[in-house]
Amino acid sequence: GAVVSQHPSRVICKSGTSVKIECRSLDFQATTMFWYRQFPKQSLMLMATSNEGSKATYEQGVEKDKFLINHASLTLSTLTVTSAHPEDSSFYICSAEGMYTEAFFGQGTRLTVV
Amino acid sequence: SQELEQSPQSLIVQEGKNLTINCTSSKTLYGLYWYKQKYGEGLIFLMMLQKGGEEKSHEKITAKLDEKKQQSSLHITASQPSHAGIYLCGADTGGSNYKLTFGKGTLLTVNP
Numbered sequence: 001g002a003v004v005s006q007h008p009s010r011v012i013c014k015s016g017t018s019v020k021i022e023c024r025s026l027d028f029q030a031t032t033m034f035w036y037r038q039f040p041k042q043s044l045m046l047m048a049t050s051n052e053g054s055k056a057t058y059e060q061g062v063e064k065d066k067f068l069i070n071h072a073s074l075t076l077s078t079l080t081v082t083s084a085h086p087e088d089s090s091f092y093i094c095s096a097e098g099m100y101t102e103a104f105f106g107q108g109t110r111l112t113v114v
Numbered sequence: 115s116q117e118l119e120q121s122p123q124s125l126i127v128q129e130g131k132n133l134t135i136n137c138t139s140s141k142t143l144y145g146l147y148w149y150k151q152k153y154g155e156g157l158i159f160l161m162m163l164q165k166g167g168e169e170k171s172h173e174k175i176t177a178k179l180d181e182k183k184q185q186s187s188l189h190i191t192a193s194q195p196s197h198a199g200i201y202l203c204g205a206d207t208g209g210s211n212y213k214l215t216f217g218k219g220t221l222l223t224v225n226p
Contacts, residue, residue, distance in 0.1 A: 006156070034214070043202065043218040044157075093156060095214075102147065103214060107156035 003027055004096045006106025013084055013113055021079045021109045023094030029074035030096035034103065035067070038091040050077055084113040118205055120217035127193050128225050135188045135220045137203030145206035146186045147214065148177050150199045157202065160188075190222075198224045 003026040013019050023033055032051050036044040048064075050056035050071035058064045066088075068080040077096070081088055089112050095103040119138045127133050137146065145164050149157040161170045163179035163186060170177050174191045190197055200221050204214040 004156075043216045046214070095157075102159060102162050104159060105149070105157040 004030075004094065004104045004106045006094055006109055008109060009107060010110045011112070013111070015085055015113055016083055018080055018082045019084055019111060021081075021092055021094070021111075023077045023079070023096065023106050025075045025096040025098070025104075028096075028098040030077070031074065031099050032097045033071055033077035034095045034097070035069060035077075035079050036093045036095070038093060038108075044093060047079075081111065084111070086113045089113045118203055118215060118217035120201075120203055120220050122220060123218065124221040124223070126223045126225065129194060130192055133190050133193055133222070135201050135203075135222070137186045137188070137205075137217055139184045139205055141184070143179065143183045143186070143205050146177075146179055146183075147204040147206075148186070148188050149202045149204060151202060151219070152199050160201075193222075193224045195224045195226050198222055 005024045005026055007022045011019055034049050035047045037047050038044050046059050047062045047067060048056045048058045048069050050069050052071050052074050056069035066082055068082060071077040091108050091110050093105055093108040095105045097103040117140045121136050125133055147162050148160040150160055151157045161177045163177055166181040166183045168179045176189045179186045186203060188201060200219045202219045203217045
């Protein structure tokens with residue numbers, strides 16, 4: 001099946017710093033990428049949808065200035081958590097969808113803000 | 115908004131036993147996806163169902179979508195420890211803006 005690579009898998013950062021998470025589709029062109037957040041023992045919550053070359057669409061309650069999403073190419077989307085705080089600690093997962101494919105998920109990134 | 119109810123929330127079975135996980139929607143499902151997740155890891159795509167009454171199987175896992183397209187079930191036959199994990203159903207909300215909404219997941223434990 002299609003492969004989506006997410007990097008890094010784990011990151012620890014200091015409060016106030018920014019962290020960038022990358023999501024790459026390795027063997028298909030991802031026309032749409034999705035970013036999710038997951039808290040322990042809870043489901044995935046969609047944060048935003050991004051289409052290549054256009055601005056991301058954020059879900060209600062998600063701060064677009066805090067969670068910057070860039071989808072500059074058909075194989076790469078990035079999520080930058082700006083001025084991270086401990087409450088931003090979570091598991092972030094991206095998924096990528098091609099024109100004729102279902103969504104494939106990355107392995108996730110565990111962010112810990114100390 | 116589309117809400118997906120998954121049941122049970124958790125399930126412990128003995129190896130070799132059959133089990134069923136259900137996913138019920140408050141609205142018509144335009145596409146129903148089943149994923150498996152080891153907590154703290156990414157999701158593994160299992161199956162997608164789109165048509166009412168559709169049934170798909172892969173190895174020992176069978177998924178069905180009812181005729182009304184509001185309920186799906188995932189059935190595992192002769193469970194093995196490798197089946198353990200979190201099973202998530204996700205639904206296409208329909209409309210022009212495709213996006214997936216997920217249920218809360220079912221944690222499956224298979225005891226050897």
